Amino acid sequence: MSRSGSGSPRRRRLSRSGDFKKVYRDGSSKASRYLVLYRFKRDETGGAEARLGVSVSKKLGDAVTRNRIKRLLKEAFWVEVDRDLSEEDFVLVARPALGPLVEEKGLDAAIECVSEVIGSKSADRTGRST
Secondary structure, three states: OOOOOOOOOHHHEOOOHHHHHHHHHHOEEEEOOOEEEEEEEOOHHHOOOOEEEEEEOHHHOOHHHHHHHHHHHHHHHHHHOOOOOOOEEEEEEEOOOHHHHHHHHOHHHHHHHHHHHHHOOOOOOOOOOO
């Protein structure tokens, strides 16, 4: 059950491992020193809203630290992505260098990192336009 009024609605999240695998396998990626953004355009039957998944490795710290980083990345993503991205799935993968940066600078650093990855065109792995 999801609690009402807290965070993003459940339908805007990727939660199944199959969804993550599909984004990794069939999507395109953009990378920076701190994050990797995978993006996958779903077909019309997949839903009407953009969905986000976040992956944070144990290399970034204990559970409390990882959950804080996930929370900040989700908030930063939805702040930065206000354009029409319906029918797309996204996965943000945090790299180890992100931990100390977020610990020091908080949400502002997360917003800056997400903005860099969303706007970056030079690090596109597949060469597909997004």
